[in-house]
Amino acid sequence: MHFDITSVDWLESVNQFMQQGGPILYWLAAVVMLCWFCVMERLLYLYCYFPALQRDLLTRWQARSEQDSWHAQAIRGGWLLQAQQALQQNLSFLKVLVAICPMLGLLGTVTGMISVFDVMATLGSSEPKLMAAGISLATLPTMAGMVAALAGMFAHARLTKACDTRYSRLEKLLRLSIKE
Numbered sequence: 001m002h003f004d005i006t007s008v009d010w011l012e013s014v015n016q017f018m019q020q021g022g023p024i025l026y027w028l029a030a031v032v033m034l035c036w037f038c039v040m041e042r043l044l045y046l047y048c049y050f051p052a053l054q055r056d057l058l059t060r061w062q063a064r065s066e067q068d069s070w071h072a073q074a075i076r077g078g079w080l081l082q083a084q085q086a087l088q089q090n091l092s093f094l095k096v097l098v099a100i101c102p103m104l105g106l107l108g109t110v111t112g113m114i115s116v117f118d119v120m121a122t123l124g125s126s127e128p129k130l131m132a133a134g135i136s137l138a139t140l141p142t143m144a145g146m147v148a149a150l151a152g153m154f155a156h157a158r159l160t161k162a163c164d165t166r167y168s169r170l171e172k173l174l175r176l177s178i179k180e
Contacts, residue, residue: 020133020137020140021144022140025108025140028148031104031148032148035097035155038094039094041090045087046087046159046163054173058173060079080171080174084167087163087166091163094152094156095156097152098148098152098156101149102149104141104145105141105146105148108140108141109139109142111137115134115137116135117134
């Protein structure tokens with residue numbers, strides 16, 4: 001089977017790949033789409049909503065008349081905690097989705113091997129062409145699950161780093177904006 005990226009009918013190629021990989025690939029595709037939806041949601045939050053929250057917190061902190069008391073520091077700490085929670089929202093869910101991808105690939109491997117063994121049991125091991133579909137069913141979900149997990153791990157690591165950087169910057173800005 002040959003996949004030509006420049007082909008006019010790329011959707012047919014994807015459909016053929018999905019059919020060769022079996023029903024597990026459809027489940028894997030759903031998990032991957034959910035995973036990338038979470039990534040896009042986090043990127044939207046980081047670039048559109050968090051800057052407004054950061055400006056709001058800085059404005060509220062600078063508007064305070066007293067910033068040195070224990071009470072003021074506790075308020076600032078509470079704001080920072082809320083900002084950190086907002087930044088890290090859905091990152092754990094994304095990590096779980098990434099961990100599910102190779103497990104679904106393994107499930108596809110098991111179901112494909114069961115198919116191969118069924119063919120061997122009913123027709124004997126002398127028909128390699130009949131076993132090829134089961135072997136394809138066994139290897140494609142594994143490969144797809146690993147590729148999805150690697151891409152998801154990269155995205156999760158980058159998002160975690162971006163969130164940590166933004167939190168550190170906010171903490172520093174709130175600390176430096178203390179009135180003299």
